[in-house]
Amino acid sequence: MDRINDYITDNKERFLNELMDLLRIPSVSADPKYKGDVLKTAEEVKKRLIEAGADHVEVCSTAGYPIVYGEKMVDPSLPTVLVYGHYDVQPPDPIDLWDSPPFEPVIKKTEIHPEGAIFARGSCDDKGQMYMHVKAFELMMKTNSLACNVKFMIEGEEEVGSENLGVYVNANKEKLKADVILISDTGIIANDVPSVTVGLRGLSYLEVEVTGPNRDLHSGLYGGAVANPINILCEMIAKLKDENNHITIPGFYDDVIELSQEERAEMAKAPFSLDKYKKSIDISDIHGETGYSTNERTSIRPTLDVNGIWGGYTGEGAKTVIPSKAFAKISMRLVPSQNNHKITQLFTDYFTKIAPPSVKVKVMPHHGGNAVVTPSDSAAYMAVSKAMNDTFGKKPIPVRSGGSIPIVALFKDVLGLDSVMMGFGLDSDAIHSPNEHYGVFNYFKGIQTIPLFYKYFAEINAQENKNSATLIASK
């Protein structure tokens, strides 16, 4: 641990500056206007991996943005860790709400981050967390302490659904052979309450279009006699949930796994203050499905939310018009055993069915993925637990998160590999929001914890191999 801490202390400024340089490149995958910058970021990640000591580093092209691959195989008898992360970021909008420009990182102190936090789009999700792995790898190389083989797979399309990564994984099963996948793209409960994410929700994301008359109409001449697609869309959306905030789509809950009372009681042990929660986002009351706690509503229960809605006149002043069309983007968070394709179909059938004959409805699926639950008794979990216990001074709590990383379920299906999600962000870090930030404490805590994960993972694996060898010998 001393060796780790000394290396970090000696290189602190540089580690921060390198991350800030990476954050200056606006690698927004959703908006084609940033294409050059996304590609530039991939090249930059490649360069950094080479500098840190990785072999066979390449920018692998796909039908979309490239995947950066690199590896260091030290000894075939050692376990192999496949590190996954993403170098793309969410769009910075709404830009006006940022206190400093999203791609000009600055370090500022906050109440939660008294040591300072780096404010920039991607600082927490996921450049800052991904880069911890590059720097931890450099540290292990320079201090001659790399305890496992390592492979890096850093993609540029996570924020838009990882479709091409799915293709890449399917085509490169041999190359990606490993014992575990290590991901830092999630969070901890608080800086003094470490946790490990052992579950993610799935996602079904789609867009709907409701068409009324074939052109915008004068709302005085036609109003009252012709369906207004915006009114209709709102009525249809309102029908998707009942008074208990239960989703009304027939069959929606069919595959949902209900947790036992024991499991729910275990979950309820995680520290949570409803008061602080409400204060932090300035709401006077919470809102959700009857019969479930806030933690349950955001992790083990599926949801349906409108993410965007538009149509008609939204410019300056007033315009009396019945629009021809109305649109909405709708997403559903899914839980284990719900299938995203099936849910998309159920939504489509129901939404089409409840449309009155006065309008036409189109449902266009976007991306999606299934939920995952990862083991909390595996060698990798034990290694994370020991590593965090060393660096935080207490054992992490296993928690299921409400967010989604759709590719994690695919890793399990295609590569047969479990992921361990050792993230260091906080819910309050404002990922996907204006003023996204990442604690300096969290960045260095990650760089400090990662090498210990490798060390314990190698040790536990060696111990397990020894045990099974003795078992075979004694037979």
Ligand code: BES
């Ligand atoms: N890193 C997040 C997911 C996340 C954050 C999981 C915090 C758990 C805790 C990831 O980049 C993300 O934003 N995922 C998207 C889905 C994706 C298909 C756009 C999400 O969850 O909305």
Ligand code: MN
């Ligand atoms: Mn992410």
Ligand code: MN
């Ligand atoms: Mn994200």
